Amino acid sequence: MHVVPALLELQSRFLDALYDDAEAGPTEALVGAGLDPAARLRIYRHAAAQIHADALRATYPALLALVGEAFFEQVGVHYRRAHPSRSGNLQAFGAHFADFLESLQATGTLPYLGDVARLEWQRQQAALAGTAEALSAGVVGEAFAGVDGAVRIALHPSVRRFASPHPVLSIWQYAMQPSPGRLTLPEHGDRLLLWRSEAEVAMAPIDAASFACIGALLCGVTLDAAHAAARAKDSAFDLPACITSLVAQELVVAITPVHRKEHPACA
Amino acid sequence: MPASAGIGLRAPHVSRILREHPRVPWFEMHSENLFATGGSLHDAMVRIRADYPLSLHGVGLSLGSVDALDTAHLWRLAALVARYQPGLVSEHLCWGAVGGRHSNDLLPLPFTEEAVSLLVSRIGQVQDALRRELLVENISTYLRFQEGDYTEWDFVAEVVRRSGCGLLCDVNNIYVNSVNHDFDPSMYLRALPREAVREIHLAGYTRKEGLPVPLLIDTHSRPVDEAVWALYGAAVARFGPVPTLIEWDQDIPELEVLLAEAARAQEVLDARRACAA
Numbered sequence: 001m002h003v004v005p006a007l008l009e010l011q012s013r014f015l016d017a018l019y020d021d022a023e024a025g026p027t028e029a030l031v032g033a034g035l036d037p038a039a040r041l042r043i044y045r046h047a048a049a050q051i052h053a054d055a056l057r058a059t060y061p062a063l064l065a066l067v068g069e070a071f072f073e074q075v076g077v078h079y080r081r082a083h084p085s086r087s088g089n090l091q092a093f094g095a096h097f098a099d100f101l102e103s104l105q106a107t108g109t110l111p112y113l114g115d116v117a118r119l120e121w122q123r124q125q126a127a128l129a130g131t132a133e134a135l136s137a138g139v140v141g142e143a144f145a146g147v148d149g150a151v152r153i154a155l156h157p158s159v160r161r162f163a164s165p166h167p168v169l170s171i172w173q174y175a176m177q178p179s180p181g182r183l184t185l186p187e188h189g190d191r192l193l194l195w196r197s198e199a200e201v202a203m204a205p206i207d208a209a210s211f212a213c214i215g216a217l218l219c220g221v222t223l224d225a226a227h228a229a230a231r232a233k234d235s236a237f238d239l240p241a242c243i244t245s246l247v248a249q250e251l252v253v254a255i256t257p258v259h260r261k262e263h264p265a266c267a
Numbered sequence: 268m269p270a271s272a273g274i275g276l277r278a279p280h281v282s283r284i285l286r287e288h289p290r291v292p293w294f295e296m297h298s299e300n301l302f303a304t305g306g307s308l309h310d311a312m313v314r315i316r317a318d319y320p321l322s323l324h325g326v327g328l329s330l331g332s333v334d335a336l337d338t339a340h341l342w343r344l345a346a347l348v349a350r351y352q353p354g355l356v357s358e359h360l361c362w363g364a365v366g367g368r369h370s371n372d373l374l375p376l377p378f379t380e381e382a383v384s385l386l387v388s389r390i391g392q393v394q395d396a397l398r399r400e401l402l403v404e405n406i407s408t409y410l411r412f413q414e415g416d417y418t419e420w421d422f423v424a425e426v427v428r429r430s431g432c433g434l435l436c437d438v439n440n441i442y443v444n445s446v447n448h449d450f451d452p453s454m455y456l457r458a459l460p461r462e463a464v465r466e467i468h469l470a471g472y473t474r475k476e477g478l479p480v481p482l483l484i485d486t487h488s489r490p491v492d493e494a495v496w497a498l499y500g501a502a503v504a505r506f507g508p509v510p511t512l513i514e515w516d517q518d519i520p521e522l523e524v525l526l527a528e529a530a531r532a533q534e535v536l537d538a539r540r541a542c543a544a
Contacts, residue, residue, distance in 0.1 A: 004377045004412045007385065008333045011365040011374075018370050029377075031411050033449065034480035040410035043475075043484070048370040055371075085369040088327025088340050089302045093371070128303030131310065157305065199307035 004029045017041055018048045019081060052080045052093060059094045060120045062175035063101075063113065075101065091128065095121065112166035116175070119168050119192070122160045123201045126194045130157040134250035140243075143255040150222040154254035155246065158196035161206075161215055165189040169203060195251055202249075209234035210242050222258050268320055268354030268466075269293060270508040272532035274525045275324075275515060281311045283522055291526070292533075293320035293354065295512050299327045301351075302343050312351065322355040322466070322512070323347060324435075329369070330389045330403070331362035331376045341396050348397055355466055355510065357402035357435045358393070360386065360423060375408040378415035378422040383429065390430040402465050403427065404435035407443040407472075407485035419444065420458035427463045434459060437468040438502050439514075442495045443483040452498050456505055464506040469499055469532060470514040488517035491528055500535055507543070508536040 004010065010026050017025030030037035053076045057064055064072045083096045098117035107113050134156065135143070144151075162168070167186040174183045191211040194203050206214070209230040216226035223239075230237040246252050271292035276284070284291075294315065300308060301323075315321070328340055348356055361373040376382045386403075393401050405423050417425060427434050436459060445452035471489030475482040491499075491513070503509075513528040 004379060004415060007377070007379075007381055008365070010377065010412075011333055011362060014374065015365050015368055015370060018372075019368065029412050031413060031448075033411075035478060035482070037410065039478075043409045043482075044370075044372065044374065048372045051371045085371050086367055088329055088337060088363060088369055088371065089299045089343075090327075090371050091299075091303060128306045130305035196306070199310075 014041075014044075018045050019084060021045070049077065049080070051090070052076065052085060055090045055093045056097065059124050060097065060117055062120055062172045063117050065175040065178070066110075066113065066116065066171070071106075075104065078104075091124070097121070112164070112168060112171055115164040115166050115168050116171055119162055119164070119172055119203075122162050122194055123203075126158045126160050126196050126201045129196065132156055132253040135247065135252050135255065137244075137247050140247050140252060140255060147255070147257050150224055150258040152220060152254075152256050152258055153217050153223055153226075153243070153246075153252055154256070155214070155217055156195060156251045156253050158194075158201075159214070159218065159251055160194040161211055161218070162192045162194060163190065163211065168192070169205060172203075195249065197249075207234070209237040213237070213239070213242055214246075268322060268510045270510055270536065272511045272513065272529040272536060273320075273322070274513045274529050276315070277515065277519050278308070279519050280522045280525075281308070281315075285311055285314055288318060289522065289526065291319060291529070293322065293510065295322040295324050295355075295514075298323045298325040298344055298347055298356075301347055316351050321351055321353045322357065322510070323351065323353040324404075325356075325358040326373065327363065327369075327371065328358050328393070329361075329363040330358055330393070331360065331382060331386055332364050333362075333385070334365055334367065336389055336392055337364075341393060345396055348399070355402055355433075355435075356397060356399065357404055357433075357466065359406050360403045360426060361406045373406045375406065375410060375412070376422075377412035378417040378419055380416045382415075383417070383422065383425050386426045387430040390426070390432045394430075394432065400431075400433050400465075402433040402435040403430075404437050404468065405440050405444075406437070407440040407447075407483075409447060409482060409484070411448055418458075419448075419450075420455040424458055424460055427460055432463075433465040434463040435466045435468060436464050436502060436506065437470075438499045439468065439470045439472060439491065439495050440485060442492070442498050443472050443485050446481050446483050453501055456498070456502055459506075461506050464509055467499065467502060467506070467509055467511045468514055469495060469511060469528070470516075486517055487514050490524070491531075496531070496535075499532065503535050503539045508539045511536060 013026045016023040025041045027037040056076050079100050085093045098114045101107050101117055102114035169190045191206055192203050193206045212233045213226045213230035216229040227239050269292045273293035276294040276296045359373050363370050441452050441455045469491045470487045472483045473486045511532045513525050
């Protein structure tokens with residue numbers, strides 16, 4: 001009779017077998033009872049692989065549509081070996097998928113795939129980000145009227161920026177809702193603003209100066225510093241229009257006066 | 268938590284529940300689905316919790332792993348418990364990770380003294396962190412290890428007795444294991460500490476075809492099987508009317524199907540109450 005190994009050895013060998021088909025697992029410690037112990041272990045191997053594949057499918061629907069089921073599944077198998085799940089919370093699985101995709105020779109002819117994956121990861125982060133009450137236009141107006149000096153503007157926790165040399169928004173939209181005929185892609189890349197609106201994640205292209213301004217605000221610098229960052233991209237940048245647009249999208253959640261001379265630097 | 272039949276709260280039903288406020292005694296939610304700091308699910312949960320009792324059911328704490336407990340996971344759970352004040356909080360008697368790698372599945376433990384000691388210690392840590400009783404659930408398994416120190420039912424009972432936790436008795440899991448490992452499920456029920464049972468789970472299984480032996484898979488994808496209903500009757504006769512949950516996680520049907528299953532469980536609970544009166 002075989003003795004059941006200690007838990008550390010048992011669990012290590014069991015998990016090795018779930019991640020790698022070549023690992024037999026602790027089959028000598030299993031009761032077959034009419035079935036090959038290896039076949040019993042394969043039920044768990046298949047289930048774990050399916051759980052991780054489903055998690056990737058849920059996070060990367062556009063990517064799945066672009067590359068097709070078979071390729072997506074194959075990449076998923078290699079991905080979970082290279083980047084095993086590190087959390088009991090599946091929402092964290094898939095964080096390295098974009099970099100992994102770009103490391104594959106097979107995706108070399110589709111250089112935008114990595115950024116489509118990054119965009120989808122950012123969409124998931126926006127969907128799961130915290131909640132904050134937006135300031136109305138009236139409250140924002142009163143806040144500015146009552147402040148004499150520097151202010152900081154806090155944006156909704158779901159706000160994200162994403163830039164790519166590829167037209168990822170058009171690609172993502174085509175993947176999610178394919179239209180008949182051939183897709184003509186813009187020749188430029190995208191700068192996008194992402195945020196959660198009700199239960200959906202919204203995405204909108206923004207210009208380089210607004211991108212810089214919002215990036216600076218997200219870093220927590222003063223509005224003056226954010227304005228300077230935007231003007232470095234476009235000397236004609238219209239700050240009131242940019243802030244008005246953010247307020248209209250219900251993305252401004254706090255305006256606070258800055259009392260200290262020291263302002264945080266934006267990395 | 269009412270000793271009535273509730274249902275698992277699943278994403279496809281959330282908007283309808285918010286809109287129609289169906290008569291459901293309570294809902295159960297997977298804890299990890301609420302681990303994000305925000306999002307539309309939290310927005311919905313705040314409204315649902317205002318109208319219904321709630322139970323939180325974890326799948327990722329890996330109580331039986333030799334790895335140390337993931338404290339970040341534990342504190343997120345503690346924050347959720349503080350936020351939603353659930354009537355019950357539960358996890359599984361299983362392991363899922365080792366060496367920092369997670370299977371994200373509910374994996375079987377050997378029924379050894381080493382595993383009992385580990386579980387008792389980990390359950391104590393969780394109960395201390397949450398400052399409340401944790402329920403532990405018996406899992407479905409498709410393999411078992413060579414002879415250990417306990418039978419499965421004595422293993423479960425010993426963990427509950429020594430840790431002082433509550434028991435979430437999954438009747439479908441007992442039935443599935445009784446077929447997969449060829450034992451009498453009523454013997455399992457008789458061995459469980461009646462005073463520790465705080466909740467019962469019911470779900471549907473599928474049968475794996477083409478094998479030389481019968482093998483049931485706990486898929487939560489079908490109605491509760493008649494044999495499981497019969498075992499549920501025996502469980503309620505032994506444990507009394509305790510909160511009972513209909514679980515359905517794959518191929519999720521219309522809400523009415525879950526409500527009909529819950530209504531059938533409610534009839535069993537009501538009959539037991541009438542019998543005791």
